[in-house]
Amino acid sequence: MLKKTALFIAVTYSIALVVVSLINLSEMPKVNLNYGDKIFHFLAYGLLCLLWSIVFSLQNPQSLNKAIIKAIIIATIFGILLEVLQGTLTAHRSLDVYDAIANSLGAITMGSLLWVKAKLQVKN
DSSP, rough: HHHHHHHHHHHHHHHHHHOOOOOTTTTOOOOTTTHHHHHHHHHHHHHHHHHHHHHHHHHTTTOHHHHHHHHHHHHHHHHHHHHHHHHHHHHSOOHHHHHHHHHHHHHHHHHHHHHHHHHHHHHO
């Protein structure tokens, strides 16, 4: 049951990221925060990495490191792919290399935190 719930949440969140990444957001209120867009990307892809690492670790509890690595790779590729799609499929969005970097850094940071947490738990 937990495996199915985790998978449902990860897939739903992934679909939501696709939708939010490809729809026209020009009518949304602007956030007066320096680099707010980059912070959102960083956090959104950190969460994506967390959700998929949970899914992968539930599928194979013996291999947490592999689950984390797979989640980092998937979140990073997913973020880069969505940035490319923004530049090619939409007229109202554009490819932003800095967004792709923020996406990747969010996934890598979350994966690193998960890895450190797993190492600390093993020592205890």
